[in-house]
Amino acid sequence: MSNWVLKGLQSGVVTTRYPRKEEKAQGISPGFPDIDSQGGDINGREEDVCPTAALYGDSNSLKLDKGRCIHCFRCVRNTGHPVSWTSGFEWASFTEKGTPFPKIFQKSLYIRVVDSGDCGACLNEVKLLNNPLYNMHRLGLFITPTPRQADILLIVGPVTDHMKTALRKTYDAMPEPKRVMAVGSCALTGGIFSSGFTSGSGVSSLIPVDIEIPGCPPPPLAVLHGLLTLAGRTK
Amino acid sequence: MTTIGTLILSGLGIYFLGILGVLIFPKKRTSLVLISGGGGSLILMAAGAVSLFSPDIFRTVLWTIPGLGPVTVTVDHLSAFFLIAVSLAAFPASLYAAPRIHGVRSALYLGLLISLAPVVITADVFSFLAAWEIMSIFLYLLINSGKEERPGYLMLALGEAGTLAVLAALLLLAGNTGGLSFHALKVSSMHITPGLQWTVFILSFFGFGVKAGLIPVNFWLPKAYAAAPPSVIPLIAGATLNLGLYGIIRINTDLLPVHSTGMGIVVLVTGAVTALIGILYATIEDDLKTLLAHSSIENAGIMTTALGAGMIFLATGYKGAAAIAFIASFYHLLNHSVYKTLLFIGAGTVEESTGLRSLDRMGGLLKTLQWTGFFMLIGVLSISAIPPFNGFVSEWLTLQSLLRSVELASLGIKIVFVAAGAVLALTAGLTVTCFVRAFSMGFLGMPRTEKPAGIRKAGKAALVSMAFLALISLSLGVLPTYVIPAIDKAVSPLTGINGSTALIPPFFNNAQEGNELPQHFVSDFQTIGAQIGKGTLPGRGLVVMHRGGKKNPVVFAMSTSYLFIMLFILLALTFLIVKFATRHRKTVKRPRWDGGIRNLLPEMTYTATGFAQPVRVIFNTILRPKVVDRREVIIKHFREAIHLKRKEVHLIDKLVLYPLSSASMWTAEKLARMHSGRVNSYAGYALFILILFLVIASFI
Known part of the structure; x- marks a missing residue:
């Protein structure tokens, strides 16, 4: 028998303290271009600098569409006017119609994850929520295989044509109150696939989205933050 | 009692007139079969009821055959019970058969009906065997009038072998005496040698076991039932199986004195093994009718087990326990003829409407055959021993009577009882599996073949007969305390004590006479409501209860009557509470969750074969299927063709x-x-x- 008890005791608690304490470990987030602090302009045409057109607008008022950014760092490496970079992970934002759950539902939520044709990256990050480092069970968040029990529909991927029916059926099968969470740039805008010949341009074209989490892929903590925001448990 | 004679004569007379009518006016056969078959069986049922409840025994000598002695007819309580059991199945079976039966088959059908009653009322060797043979021949002719002939021949051959064995047994018994009447045999059998008694027992038990479907002489039964024409199979399944058991009971508990436990053990073990093997093959069977036939074998096994238990208790002097075991056996026999007729009529209706018999091909029939499905559901619940339906009462009594074996002295017998009890418990579990499968794969889910889309509705005659049987199933289940005293009238001559006083405590009257339970004990039960209904309902009470002896001071009690009422109240209450709690909510209807696939095809759903697969795997040692697994490579390096064929050959x-x-x-x-x-x-x-x-x- 392996000495897993001893090993476990030796390694101690590795779970993040987030959200009770701030998580400051290195490399937990790919980050985004820091437009706000810099304003700034980009020397050159945007499409040359930013392949997914996440940076847009004219040189005086440059804007960032987080839903399109794939953290490619081309804007940072841009030799003329390098853009500075921020880390952090609390990126979740409600859409116009999105609201947190009513108070009575906040303590415990069940999540149905639908892979609507993603590359595997987002799904991998969502999967990490169940490991000892992030352990979302401690926050009362659980994955469920059946939409009949689910409160949150977590969608990754750009919604390929073949997954449209499944997604629609899953959404219809969920009881009220329900919230839809789009995770990753693909689910938000279509991402690098954009609206290709086999895929749509994000979830919102099919079903109403309540909360969006940008990133390609968003780190587990960003997803966790999104879930807590949806539960109304973040400040 | 001339009323009994008149009733029996008029019943048989109506059958006979029916035959004549069918032969003379073949165009009017539907109404003729309906009137003579239905009316005759009702009259015979009435005759049975009258003689069961009258204290006297109807006896008459018809005529005397030179050299063979008088032909006697005796309607004792045992005969009366079987007359009722047979007619109870024959009445709805005739209703169902009337519009479906054609040509000369209708005359054969009435001929079989005519021959059923004489088997149970004749009281001498010659006329009994004559009636038995006539019954066998009509049975053979009816089964062979179907599409396939081999099963009929098999049945005839085995049946004749059985009859020969019975003949030998009866002649061996009669060898000691001058007369051939059952009464003379009974007197002479008081002092026969154990060796002769064993010979008579083995010959008659397995001889009658052919008709009763006991192992190892039942291999004709599934084949014959599957091959018999659908219009007559409810009668064959519901009525003739009982007659085999009648023979066993008549010879081995009535004519032969029950002295030794050895015979009881043979009966018990044979019954338990029959039950298990029967249900095992029923569970894996695909053809609905063959499934029901295997289940008939199982039910015969349960009855025989209870019978064996009763014989052992009787031989060891535990008359109370023996009475309970016999009542369980008789009750199960009555129940089986009711629900098996119901299920066969249902299966016949399904076959008629959709042309399907294979469970793998059915599915979703409830949408089109609502009433047939509803009655089949009742039949399935009854046979699976789910309260408040009738199968529960008799299986409960059977298992409880096996538990009474703790009181026996011999350790070996106790071990046999425990093993039989375990086998019966396993059988009960498999029965539920089997019939959940039969109903759900047939009636629920999606239609698996194109055909059920264009179904014909069930005929009115089928629905009426099924409704009648379903109602009887429910009444036999809900009112056991009124059925048990009636059955006990047939049982008490065998055991010599009054079984109903042992089983039904008099909660409805405070009289101490006939009360086996002490007063303080009774009052405990009255505080929890055992006397509810006192003053308004007739009878002794609604609770079936008995106490173990000194060695096992346990109380076995149940009341399906109160259970039924409570179920009703709780269901109504739940409904009202839910209705009240959700009165402000709106209901949203969404399609069922199918995993998000585009189209759920019938091929994707669970099949009957798949449902039975766990059972097949677990009992692989017994089933030992022939598996032909052949792989061929079509082109080198490319896909192989895989042939996997699996065939279960019946163990027997x-x-x-x-x-x-x-x-x-x-x-x-x-x-x-x-x-x-x-x-x-x-x-x-x-x-x-x-x-x-x-x-x-x-x-x-």
């Missing part, structure tokens, strides 16, 4: 039928050498026979 076929048939083939082959074609050798055979006869003649 493998162990009894095949060796038997190969042995007789071998014998025939050897004997065929006699036919050499030379005239000299034939003349030699004639000479040899002549000498043989002369030698025999010189000895006599």
Whole structure:
């Protein structure tokens, strides 16, 4: 028998303290271009600098569409006017119609994850929520295989044509109150696939989205933050 | 009691007039079969009821055959019970059969009906065997009037072997006496040697076991039931199986005195094994009718187990426990003829409407055959022993009576009882699996073939007969305290004590007479409501209860009547609470969750074969299927063609039928050498026979 008890005791608690304490470990987030602090302009045409057109607008008022950014760092490496970079992970934002759950539902939520044709990256990050480092069970968040029990529909991927029916059926099968969470740039805008010949341009074209989490892929903590925001448990 | 005689005579007379009518006016056969079959069975049922509840026994001597003695008819309580059980199945079966039966088959059908009653009321060897043979021949003719003939021949051959065994047994019994009447046999059997008694027992038990469907002589039954024409199979399944058990009960508990436990153990073990093997093959069977036939074997096994338990209790002097076991057996017999007729009518209706018999091909029939499905559901619940339906009462009594074996002295017998109880418990579990499968794969889910889309509705006659049987099923289940005293009238002559006083405590009257339970004990039950209904309801009470002896001071109690009322109240209450709690909510209807696939195809759903697969895997040792697994490579390096064929050969076929048939083939082959074609050798055979006869003649 392996000495897993001893090993476990030796390694101690590795779970993040987030959200009770701030998580400051290195490399937990790919980050985004820091437009706000810099304003700034980009020397050159945007499409040359930013392949997914996440940076847009004219040189005086440059804007960032987080839903399109794939953290490619081309804007940072841009030799003329390098853009500075921020880390952090609390990126979740409600859409116009999105609201947190009513108070009575906040303590415990069940999540149905639908892979609507993603590359595997987002799904991998969502999967990490169940490991000892992030352990979302401690926050009362659980994955469920059946939409009949689910409160949150977590969608990754750009919604390929073949997954449209499944997604629609899953959404219809969920009881009220329900919230839809789009995770990753693909689910938000279509991402690098954009609206290709086999895929749509994000979830919102099919079903109403309540909360969006940008990133390609968003780190587990960003997803966790999104879930807590949806539960109304973040400040 | 002339009323009984008149009733029986008029019942049989109506059948006979029906036959004449069918033969003379073949165009009017529907109404003729309906009137004579239905009316005759009702009259016979009435005759049975009258003689069951009258204290006297109807006896009459019809005429005397020179050399064989008088032909006697005796309607004692045992006969009366079987008359009721047979007619109870015959009445709805005739309703169902009337519009479906054609040509000469309708005359054969009425002929079978005519021959059923004499089997149970004749009281001498000659007329009993004559009635038995007539019944067997009509049964054979009816089964062979279907599409396939081989199963009928098999049944006839085995049935005749059984009859011969019974004949031998009865003649051995009669050898001691001058008369051939059952009464004389009963008197003479009081002092026969144990060896003779064992011979008579083995011969008659397995001889009648052919009709009753007992192992190892039941291999004809599934094949014959599957091959019989659908219009007559409810009668065959519901009524004739009972007669085999009647024979066993009549000879081995009534005529022969029950002295030794050995015979009881043989009966008990045979019953338990029959039950398990029967249900095992029913669970994996695909053809709905064959499934029901295997389940008939299982039910015969349960009845026989209870019978064996009763015989052991009787031989060891535990008359109370024996009465309970016999009542359980008789109750189960009554129940089985009701729900098996119901299920066969349902299966017949399904086949008629959709042309389907294979469970793998059915599915979703509830949408089109609502009422048939509803009645089938009741039949399935009854046979699976789910309260408040009737199967529960008799299976409960059977298992409880097996538990009473703790009181027995001998350890060996106790072990046999425990094993039989475990086997019966397993059987009960498998029965639920089997019939959940039969109903859900047939009636629920999606239609698996195109055909059920264009179904014909069930006929009115089928629905009426099924409704009648469903109602009887429910009444037998809800009112056991009124059924048990009636059954006890047939049982008490066998055991010598009043079983109903032992089983039904008098919660409805405070009289102390006939009350086996102490007063303080009774009052405990009255505080929890056992006397609810007192003053308004007749009878002793609604609770079935008995106490173990000193060695097991346990109370076995149940009341399906109160359970039914409570179920009703709780269901209504739940409904009202839910209705009240959700009065402000709106209901949203969404399609069922199918995993998000585009189209759920019938091929994707669970099949009957898949449902039974766990059972097949668990009991692989018993089933031992022939698996042919052949893989062929079509082109090198490319996909293989895989042929996987699996065939279950019935255990009894493998162990009894095949060796038997190969042995007789071998014998025939050897004997065929006699036919050499030379005239000299034939003349030699004639000479040899002549000498043989002369030698025999010189000895006599």
